[in-house]
Amino acid sequence: MPETTDTYETHDLISSDRVEGTVVYNLQGERLGTISRFMVNKRTGKAQYAVLQFGGLLGLGSDYYPLPWQILTYDPTQGGYVVNINPEQLENAPHYSDADTPTYDNDYNWRVYSHYGLTYA
Amino acid sequence: MPETTDTYETHDLISSDRVEGTVVYNLQGERLGTISRFMVNKRTGKAQYAVLQFGGLLGLGSDYYPLPWQILTYDPTQGGYVVNINPEQLENAPHYSDADTPTYDNDYNWRVYSHYGLTYA
Numbered sequence: 675m676p677e678t679t680d681t682y683e684t685h686d687l688i689s690s691d692r693v694e695g696t697v698v699y700n701l702q703g704e705r706l707g708t709i710s711r712f713m714v715n716k717r718t719g720k721a722q723y724a725v726l727q728f729g730g731l732l733g734l735g736s737d738y739y740p741l742p743w744q745i746l747t748y749d750p751t752q753g754g755y756v757v758n759i760n761p762e763q764l765e766n767a768p769h770y771s772d773a774d775t776p777t778y779d780n781d782y783n784w785r786v787y788s789h790y791g792l793t794y795a
Numbered sequence: 796m797p798e799t800t801d802t803y804e805t806h807d808l809i810s811s812d813r814v815e816g817t818v819v820y821n822l823q824g825e826r827l828g829t830i831s832r833f834m835v836n837k838r839t840g841k842a843q844y845a846v847l848q849f850g851g852l853l854g855l856g857s858d859y860y861p862l863p864w865q866i867l868t869y870d871p872t873q874g875g876y877v878v879n880i881n882p883e884q885l886e887n888a889p890h891y892s893d894a895d896t897p898t899y900d901n902d903y904n905w906r907v908y909s910h911y912g913l914t915y916a
Contacts, residue, residue: 693835716808723808
């Protein structure tokens with residue numbers, strides 16, 4: 675086990691098993707939720723989504739919102755990500771529960787990207 | 796919880812909490828070890844290292860070898876990564892134990908990259 679959490683968070687790098695819990699804020703500095711996981715392209719190593727989790731109790735009944743990496747900005751001061759979306763926009767965004775986790779196929783990727791005004795290539 | 800492991804491994808994406816255990820092979824198809832974690836740049840979302848784990852019993856006493864992403868090739872057929880290094884080269888490579896996890900500072904990154912003939916920018 676690491677000696678401290680810092681061990682895995684210094685110098686711009688975070689361990690993949692430590693991304694859970696990173697806070698996501700909107701532009702007003704309000705807390706939207708926390709990161710559940712990154713979805714990483716196995717070939718390129720590039721995170722395509724950070725999956726925002728909120729609602730539920732102790733992780734039960736939570737909703738998961740895949741956020742395209744392009745809309746995230748890491749803020750080292752806050753130690754979290756900032757996105758330019760408001761709660762209403764988020765409410766209408768593609769999301770899922772533990773029971774209906776998507777396969778992240780092309781159609782789904784296209785749908786998520788479109789919601790945020792992005793083109794899925 | 797996901798319905799199946801496949802749910803998190805289809806369509807090129809892998810969940811950050813599912814990277815552990817992915818097998819790493821050399822060019823001869825020999826198993827070098829398994830991935831312990833990715834080290835991901837928080838800002839860019841790009842995995843900088845896949846940390847190869849081997850030795851030890853049930854994870855106790857394992858050694859960890861950060862492999863620069865550039866030397867990894869994902870092989871969908873094998874469902875794992877292929878690297879062009881032999882066991883002797885790996886033995887001399889920078890590695891650490893649970894007790895001396897590095898901070899991945901610039902000096903360390905430079906040392907790892909250099910070992911694999913890469914330039915750390």
